[in-house]
Amino acid sequence: MSVTETLSKPEITPRKKSAFREWLDSILFAVTAAVLIRWLFFSAFVIPTPSMENTLLVGDYLFVSRLHYGTTTPVTPLQVPLTHQTIWGTSIPSYLDWIQLPQFRLPGFSEVKNGDVVVFYLPVEHPEMYQRYSNVLPDLHPHPTDLRSNYIKRCVGIAGDKLEIRGGQVYVNGRPQALPPRMQNEYFVAVTTAVNEENVFRKNGITDYAQFTETFDDSITANDQMGYIVKTTAALAEKLKSYDFVKQVQPMFMEKGLKEPYLFPRTDLLNWNKDNYGPVAVPEKGMTVPMSPANVALYGDIIRFFEGNANVALDGDRITIDGRALASYTFKQDYYFMMGDNRHDSADSRYWGFVPKDHIVGKAVFVWMSIDPNPTSFFSKIRWDRIFRVIH
Template sequence: MFRKKTLTARKPLKPRKSPLREWLDSIFFAVIAATLIRFLTVEAYAIPTPSMENSLMVGDFLFVSKLHYGIRTPKTPLQVPLTHQKIWGTNIPSYSTAIQLPSFRLPGFTHVKNGDVVVFNYPPAKPNEPAYPTDLKTNFIKRCIGIPGDVLEIRQEQVYINGKVLPVPTRSETSYFIKTTEVLDERFFRKYDIVNDFKSEEGPFINWQPLEAYNDSTKTSFLVGYRVNTTLDVINKFRSFDWIKGIDPIADQAGQPDARIYGSSAYNWNQDNFGPLNVPKKGTTIPINKQTIALYGPLIERYEDNKKVELTPTSIRIDGQSIANYTFKLDYYFMMGDNRHNSEDSRYWGFVPEDHIVGKAVFVWMSLDPVPADIWHKIRWSRVGRLIN
């Protein structure tokens, strides 16, 4: 007997992808993967200004963890992947506000603590800048000084939290007046990472400048004076030079008001003497008066999702009703730069709402000197791989 042969139809072969199609598919999946990593785990940032020197330097590239404080769900989902505010190299917005979603924060490893270096969305609207949604506001990086419920005070530059001294960051910078018999130049200051090369939207950053030349009190020698912004370690090195005749800290005096300072309409505060004030905590109730309006009125008006807020120096009306007290709906944080006299921070524009927190700065993966002495010193190898603390 003979077996019948069964005939099976061959499956048609799929047409082979063209090289262009394979290349486009690879790019598509790479963009999706990078977008998910950026949203779910870590994101890369670069330091553009000296406000965190010497802890973080201009030209540092760092990774910021979204996992530490919990992933923040996007408020503005219609956005070109891997962009922030504009399409690369153009002034074309990279997003649409046609859909705006409520933002939530998933559970994280930890909470923001005093001393953490934090990336956040700059809360107030910047001059000549569009009113971006919360998750697309300009990113800032500062050190968290006060957390919700803290009582914060600055006395002669020293920060106190709940009456206790908050340790000064090891690499933080502040201002000194140096008297010397030598004329110092850019080359000298650059050896100690004291440079004036940086231009920023935050303002001019002058880390050294000659102030005056004069005879000392004995009339025996001619002295040159310099204002220098640097670390305590560098100042201690300067003290060993016999041609430096004096080093004095430069700080504003208590009671000397500064109109640029947050709350200045009701308090005689300045950058070195600030507070005491309470950092708002969700569920905390405050009375409404001139003093509390100066500190917390902008929060009630801008960030608490209240309808029709009418704010005056002495009263607040919400949805047409005058209020005598107010209970906060959000937690808030107080941020400062480690470069204490060269930082635009909470002393000038106020508190950071919890929903503006982006993540925790973890470590520096690359550091490039923006104006190196020569090409061989472009990479600052001593900073590569440095943990941020």
């Protein structure tokens, strides 16, 4: 009789991770999860300027959905996770531009529509453009596409639209566009006496105002009326009329034909201003335009910098590719025209031009926190009425 010996494997006791290793793994998992969520689903932003008042206020913290329009793949992969342009609290760049990848957009469930509040990368931070716009945006710096400054504006013109502004009213394809409910304009408030600014303006939510006593426009301040220049909504402007010391409240718009400096496009061919602008055709993929001198001024920059063309040159009122002057041009991607809701205090497409589709980041969805940078008291620091406010 034979006997077969069975050898059992010695038990192996799993090696317990050190506390430091467990902490490191947890941090790595959290950072990876945060990067994926921030890239695929939504990002958090804070409003630093008043260009979208009174829809969005300085100090509003909001979530922006990347799912609506489809998130884009990274162009600059060599960057510190969860940073944008610089390492936290320093001026040290957080990325290396040694590798630049082609960009692709994942499927979304919506296209950018007229009236959407959109976050996008600022196009004029292109390395060959930014210096020309420093008089409008003094803090511009060149960055790769996916690391340019995030801007938030309202889309007033989508690809293929014909857009015009007449007396402050936006017209799209010949029809007046609905005004944002909390849009701000500039008003002259004529008064009979100096007012208590805290009780009259700040109590009504008006934070941008200045006293004015000299005639600057005979149609507004005839007979040297004393008054204030305020930026506010139409509803609040109407409310100001109820005060007995207010003589009149009049919107301030630039006259048609009065050319405004630093407006886009930079040309003497067009006498436009922020209140009377266009008409202009917003470029659409597949749309062909003749290369007239005015169209070269309007579309020359995007043909050079955002269409993937090589050897493009602007020569006065001509544009050439490989030395051949273009008689017409067919666009390769869609573009958008963006404006701030604070119409008289917003550096937007009226000043620096169109936003390419590959610069679109996402749709602003709701405010999750709002902190007043200039509270009247400690208890008013948080604007409780704005928390979880849906953005329209």
